[in-house]
Amino acid sequence: MQQFDADAIGARIRQARNERGLTQDELAAMASFSKRSLQDYEAGTTIPYRHLRELGRLMNKPEEWFLYGDQTVGGVGEQRLREIIREELAAHNNQNDD
Numbered sequence: 001m002q003q004f005d006a007d008a009i010g011a012r013i014r015q016a017r018n019e020r021g022l023t024q025d026e027l028a029a030m031a032s033f034s035k036r037s038l039q040d041y042e043a044g045t046t047i048p049y050r051h052l053r054e055l056g057r058l059m060n061k062p063e064e065w066f067l068y069g070d071q072t073v074g075g076v077g078e079q080r081l082r083e084i085i086r087e088e089l090a091a092h093n094n095q096n097d098d
Contacts (some may be wrong), residue, residue: 004067004088007044012066014042016059030058049089 017027024042028035033051040046048055052063064081 004047005044006047008069009047009066010042010044012069013038013048013055016055016061016066017042020059022059027058031055047088047092049085049092052085 017024020027022030024035024038028038031038031051031054033048033054037046037048037051041048041051052066055061055066056063063085067081067084
């Protein structure tokens with residue numbers, strides 16, 4: 001299973017929000033998640049696997065950009081990206097069950 005850097009993902013979320021000229025309040029008002037959740041995402045406390053598609057749509061970024069940044073995704077196609085996200089969600093849910 002691939003490990004992602006929560007701090008780097010959070011920094012990219014913050015970068016994309018700033019590039020769009022949005023405050024946390026404004027982005028949270030447009031999204032299905034709360035400002036508090038957004039703060040956790042940007043701080044690197046939580047990786048928002050369930051909200052990557054929504055974040056991408058709201059900030060005009062591909063979903064994989066939040067995970068990989070500007071580096072080449074290394075040939076990871078959309079299907080594989082979905083598998084990675086499902087694996088990460090399952091691992092996260094299993095940790096919460098323990």
